[in-house]
Amino acid sequence: MDSKIIFSRQITIEDWKQDKISQQVVLILGVGGIGSVATTNLLRLGVKKIFMVDYDRVEIHNLNRQTLYSNKDVNQQKVKAALENASFHNVGNTEIQMFDLDAVQNWDKIVEMASQSTAIFNCIDYGDYWDAAVQSLCLYYNIPMIIAGSFAQSFMAEIYLGTPCYGCMTDGLKEEYLNQITKEKITNLKNISFLPSNNKPQGQSHQVLCSTAGNFATQLLLNYLNEQADSQASKKVLFYLTTFEIVNFPVFSKNNCQICKYQEPIKEQQIITTEPIKEEQIITTELNQEQK
Numbered sequence: 348m349d350s351k352i353i354f355s356r357q358i359t360i361e362d363w364k365q366d367k368i369s370q371q372v373v374l375i376l377g378v379g380g381i382g383s384v385a386t387t388n389l390l391r392l393g394v395k396k397i398f399m400v401d402y403d404r405v406e407i408h409n410l411n412r413q414t415l416y417s418n419k420d421v422n423q424q425k426v427k428a429a430l431e432n433a434s435f436h437n438v439g440n441t442e443i444q445m446f447d448l449d450a451v452q453n454w455d456k457i458v459e460m461a462s463q464s465t466a467i468f469n470c471i472d473y474g475d476y477w478d479a480a481v482q483s484l485c486l487y488y489n490i491p492m493i494i495a496g497s498f499a500q501s502f503m504a505e506i507y508l509g510t511p512c513y514g515c516m517t518d519g520l521k522e523e524y525l526n527q528i529t530k531e532k533i534t535n536l537k538n539i540s541f542l543p544s545n546n547k548p549q550g551q552s553h554q555v556l557c558s559t560a561g562n563f564a565t566q567l568l569l570n571y572l573n574e575q576a577d578s579q580a581s582k583k584v585l586f587y588l589t590t591f592e593i594v595n596f597p598v599f600s601k602n603n604c605q606i607c608k609y610q611e612p613i614k615e616q617q618i619i620t621t622e623p624i625k626e627e628q629i630i631t632t633e634l635n636q637e638q639k
Contacts (some may be wrong), residue, residue, distance in 0.1 A: 348438075350393060350440075351462055353393070353438055354392075354439065357580075359593050362573050362574070363565060363573055363577065364572055364574070365393070367572050368376045368387040368392055368394060368572075369393050369394065369395060370395050370409070370465070370622075371389075371396075371464050371465050371572070372393040372394070372395055372396040372397075372398075372461050372463055372464045372466075372518070373389055373394055373396070373397050373398070373464060373467070374397075374398045374400070374457075374461055374468070375389075375397060375399050375401050375467075375468045375470065375482065376397075376450055376468065376469050376471045377401055377450075377469075377470035377471035377472070378400075378415060378426060378429045378470070379403075379409070379425075379426050379470060379472075380402070380409075380412040380413050380497065380557030380560075381470045381497065381557055381560070381561045382401070382423045382468065382470035382561075382565065383413045383414045383415040383416070383521045383557075383561070384414060384557060384558050384560070384561025384562060384565070385468045385493075385561045386399065386415065386433055386439075386463045386560065387414065387436045387584070388441070388561065388565040389441070389565065390395060390436040390437045390438065390443075391438060391439050392438055392439075392569070393438075393441065394439075394441055395441065396441060396444070397442070397443050398444050398446065398460045398463075398464065399426050399429055399430065399444070399445045399446065400446045400450055400545075401426050401447070402425075402447055402448055402449045402450075403425050404423060404424055405420040405423050405424075405428055407588075407626040409422050411552075411553060411554060412552050412553055412554045412557040412558075413557070414554070414558070414595070415428065415429045415433060416428055416429070416634075417432070420432070421630065425447075426445035426446060426447045427445065427447065429445065430443055433618050437497050440502070450471060450538055451473060451477065451540050451542070452535050452538050453537075453538070453540055454480075454537060454539045455536070455537040455538075456495070457484070458484065458533070458534050458536075461485070461490070462488060465490055465492060466490055466493065466568055467485055467490060467493045468495075468568075469492055469493065469494040470495065472544035473495065473545070474543060474544040475519075475520060475525050475545060476520065476528075476542035476543055477513050477539075477544070478494060478513055478545075479517065479520060479606055480539055480542060481494075481513075482535070482606055483528050483529060483533040484533050485507065486509065486512065486530050486606065487501055487530045487534055488629050489509075490569065491507065491508050491571055491596045492506070492513065493506050493559065493564050493567055494506075494507075494513070494563075494564070495560045497556045497560045498551055498552070499551040499552075500556065500587060500589045501586060501587045501588065502559065502560035502563070502585075502586055502590045503560075503583070503584070504563040504567060504583075504584050504586070505567075505582065505584070506564075506571065506581060506582050507580065507581045508571065508580060509581070509607065510583050510600045510604070510609045511598045511599055511600040511609075512604065512606050512607035513600035513606065514599075514604045514605060514606030515598075515599065515609065516583060516601075516603070516606060517600060520605075522605060524542055524543070525605035525606065526605060527541070528542070529605060529606070530606070531609070551619050556588060559586070559588065563584065563594075581598045581600070581602065583596040583598055584596070621636070
């Protein structure tokens with residue numbers, strides 16, 4: 348089918364850059380509630396290629412919010428079921444590759460996929476150090492990291508484009524771990540299971556929450572690709588579904604960040620000048636000699 352006809356309703360949007368969108372190669376880490384929505388969104392937008400990574404199996408409690416799965420998929424590998432079911436949404440003939448692997452223990456495989464990618468959706472709920480590692484990888488390849496998470500009736504959607512980075516915006520990360528995942532070292536690691544995981548409570552989520560989070564996350568990438576106003580800088584947004592309150596967090600670079608290596612500019616040294624010496628204070632050697 349002619350892609351110009353398939354995507355004609357979006358191509359005609361002012362400032363829409365379908366040529367750029369159609370060249371995107373996106374790595375989706377985690378095909379759960381948010382990753383499922385991001386995948387179907389990207390397929391309907393007509394990106395070039397998608398890598399899907401997950402090592403879980405579909406569980407019955409996933410079905411209320413993970414839109415790529417149904418009852419027939421319970422106990423099946425997520426990526427295998429996702430690949431089969433995603434074909435329904437693949438209207439633009441996007442190439443899809445699936446990888447059933449533990450991303451933490453097979454980090455070298457993630458590095459290989461990232462080297463071919465133009466953006467990464469980080470939807471794996473492992474912890475802050477994992478997120479920092481993915482950020483470091485994105486900085487190495489100079490590509491956006493999009494991250495989203497949900498709990499109960501709220502969600503966070505973030506995009507990081509260089510500095511400020513995820514490390515700048517996350518307090519409490521220890522240097523002993525960050526020093527092992529710097530931009531200079533991140534692509535040489537094969538396994539990052541030495542990074543601590545977060546103690547997380549049992550998830551509380553539903554379809555509307557995950558769909559909205561996934562849609563917001565995808566829109567952050569779209570804004571960046573379409574070069575919308577204020578879209579070329581890192582952004583962090585918190586949204587409350589029950590009140591429709593939106594919190595745009597101030598995003599700032601942290602001096603000496605271990606991930607993006609941001610350094611505050613050196614302030615110009617103030618030149619201290621001495622006051623001119625008054626003439627009456629000048630006592631010449633000759634005058635002293637005369638007084639002797």
